[in-house]
Amino acid sequence: MNKRLLAPVVGILVFLGAWEVLVRAGHVRPFVLRAPSRIVRYLTQHPSGYASAAWVTIQHASIGTLIALLVALLFGSAMAASEFFEHAAQPVLTLLQVTPFVAYIASVVLWIGSGTKPALFIVALVCMPAFTFATVDGMRSADPATRELLASVDAARWEVLWRLRLPSALPSLFTTARYNVGLALIAAYLVEGGNFADEGLGSIGRRAASLNQGDALWSAIFAMALLGTISLVLLSLLQRVAMRWHVSQRRQLR
Amino acid sequence: MSRIVLRDLTKQFGELAVVDPLSLDIEAGQFVSIIGPSGCGKTTLVRVIAGLEPATGGEVEVDGAAPIEARTHKRVAMVPQQPGLLPWRTVRANARLLLDVNRSTNPVDAVAPETLLDEVGLGAFLDVFPHELSGGMQQRVALVRALALHAPLLVMDEPFAALDEITRAEMRVMLNRLVEGKGVTVLFVTHSITEAVALSDRVLVSSPRPTRLIADIAIDLDRPRSAEVEDDPRFVELCAEVRHALHRGMNA
Numbered sequence: 386m387n388k389r390l391l392a393p394v395v396g397i398l399v400f401l402g403a404w405e406v407l408v409r410a411g412h413v414r415p416f417v418l419r420a421p422s423r424i425v426r427y428l429t430q431h432p433s434g435y436a437s438a439a440w441v442t443i444q445h446a447s448i449g450t451l452i453a454l455l456v457a458l459l460f461g462s463a464m465a466a467s468e469f470f471e472h473a474a475q476p477v478l479t480l481l482q483v484t485p486f487v488a489y490i491a492s493v494v495l496w497i498g499s500g501t502k503p504a505l506f507i508v509a510l511v512c513m514p515a516f517t518f519a520t521v522d523g524m525r526s527a528d529p530a531t532r533e534l535l536a537s538v539d540a541a542r543w544e545v546l547w548r549l550r551l552p553s554a555l556p557s558l559f560t561t562a563r564y565n566v567g568l569a570l571i572a573a574y575l576v577e578g579g580n581f582a583d584e585g586l587g588s589i590g591r592r593a594a595s596l597n598q599g600d601a602l603w604s605a606i607f608a609m610a611l612l613g614t615i616s617l618v619l620l621s622l623l624q625r626v627a628m629r630w631h632v633s634q635r636r637q638l639r
Numbered sequence: 640m641s642r643i644v645l646r647d648l649t650k651q652f653g654e655l656a657v658v659d660p661l662s663l664d665i666e667a668g669q670f671v672s673i674i675g676p677s678g679c680g681k682t683t684l685v686r687v688i689a690g691l692e693p694a695t696g697g698e699v700e701v702d703g704a705a706p707i708e709a710r711t712h713k714r715v716a717m718v719p720q721q722p723g724l725l726p727w728r729t730v731r732a733n734a735r736l737l738l739d740v741n742r743s744t745n746p747v748d749a750v751a752p753e754t755l756l757d758e759v760g761l762g763a764f765l766d767v768f769p770h771e772l773s774g775g776m777q778q779r780v781a782l783v784r785a786l787a788l789h790a791p792l793l794v795m796d797e798p799f800a801a802l803d804e805i806t807r808a809e810m811r812v813m814l815n816r817l818v819e820g821k822g823v824t825v826l827f828v829t830h831s832i833t834e835a836v837a838l839s840d841r842v843l844v845s846s847p848r849p850t851r852l853i854a855d856i857a858i859d860l861d862r863p864r865s866a867e868v869e870d871d872p873r874f875v876e877l878c879a880e881v882r883h884a885l886h887r888g889m890n891a
Contacts, residue, residue: 528723530719530720530721531723531725533691533717533719534719534737535740537689537716537717537794538710538713538715538741538788539710539713540741541740541741544741545740552727555727629768630726630727630768630770631726631727635770
């Protein structure tokens with residue numbers, strides 16, 4: 386096996402092994418913490434239910450993230466262009482970032498209805514501020530020498546945006562995307578637990594928790610972790626293709 | 640071809656006078672260097688001529704029109720001090736950058752950047768990213784990017800300042816070869832006496848800020864010029880003349 390693949394697999398196996406040993410040797414009772422072997426067994430016994438729920442969750446998380454990204458690029462471009470708009474938007478975005486969104490899920494569901502809509506709305510809402518800040522920072526980091534050069538041939542604003550500012554924002558956007566992967570999945574999970582739609586891993590988790598079905602609950606958690614890992618791997622691949630010119634993508638000395 | 644005329648040009652940043660009333664007539668097709676101590680306002684002067692900065696007073700004409708007009712019609716090609724290459728563009732794509740924006744005013748007789756890249760010895764590096772190139776190679780791409788515009792006025796702001804001495808000597812020879820006989824007017828800002836004399840038809844020596852002309856020295860060395868021009872006794876004399884003028888400016 387390739388070394389790059391081997392290291393994370395070893396990391397995960399060591400973690401699961403330690404967990405298993407802790408549960409068995411410490412005689413932790415199953416309702417407190419289940420051993421990973423038991424969770425995996427339960428998951429493999431009910432594959433189709435979890436697979437279809439995971440498919441719903443990944444759609445909520447990924448489409449919501451894309452909406453967040455689009456809105457953030459719009460807001461971020463406007464903020465990078467106008468100091469007034471930047472100062473006006475900053476406190477509102479910070480407010481969105483620090484408010485515990487769990488607290489207003491029920492209000493959003495009452496407001497825009499049950500099912501997919503509130504899930505996409507909240508995922509997009511919580512991921513948008515960080516993407517916006519990353520867009521502004523990235524655009525500001527565009528090389529001044531190149532900006533001057535483009536000005537010297539009278540490049541239009543949109544040309545500077547497209548040719549220089551947006552690509553300059555790619556590194557900070559990818560860094561933020563890594564952080565937003567976790568946030569988007571958590572938001573999707575929590576909304577699915579409260580949007581009366583009975584779909585998604587969040588819905589399984591919520592039901593299992595209220596009925597005290599530990600195996601089902603922990604299987605949902607495991608499935609979430611798997612989704613997160615797969616998303617990060619895909620994101621890394623995308624980053625390697627989109628940013629092969631960037632310092633972070635080159636072989637480095639340690 | 641591009642004739643540059645300045646009439647009583649002044650430039651102030653607030654209270655600070657950067658360019659004192661300055662009048663100047665640069666013939667089309669001439670290679671003119673401006674040399675002076677750092678911070679003397681050379682860059683500001685050049686930015687005014689390139690239409691990137693408005694003059695405070697006086698008049699500037701580039702090819703009979705206002706600099707801003709020359710700029711919007713892509714008649715000014717700039718080579719900045721830092722190459723300013725885009726790291727996500729290959730050498731070929733970087734050389735095309737100025738042709739890729741504001742396309743409606745592209746010249747019909749633009750030279751293919753690939754041909755120019757080949758001419759400056761980068762023919763084998765077309766699909767390479769800038770970080771894989773040396774500083775001198777990066778600056779050659781920046782030079783090609785400007786030449787590809789086929790603009791009548793080439794404005795270079797200390798383009799070789801960040802390079803080592805050996806590379807700079809190579810760049811002098813290469814630049815002479817690229818612009819000689821092309822009829823392009825070159826405005827070249829530098830700190831280097833050798834560079835100014837080796838490249839120019841005319842060297843303008845500037846005082847410390849605010850910019851005033853201390854001397855206007857014609858460089859009567861034959862063209863085409865090769866590396867050997869720097870061994871010519873006349874070259875040494877002219878360098879001394881520029882150096883003395885610089886001293887006079889510093890003590891004035």
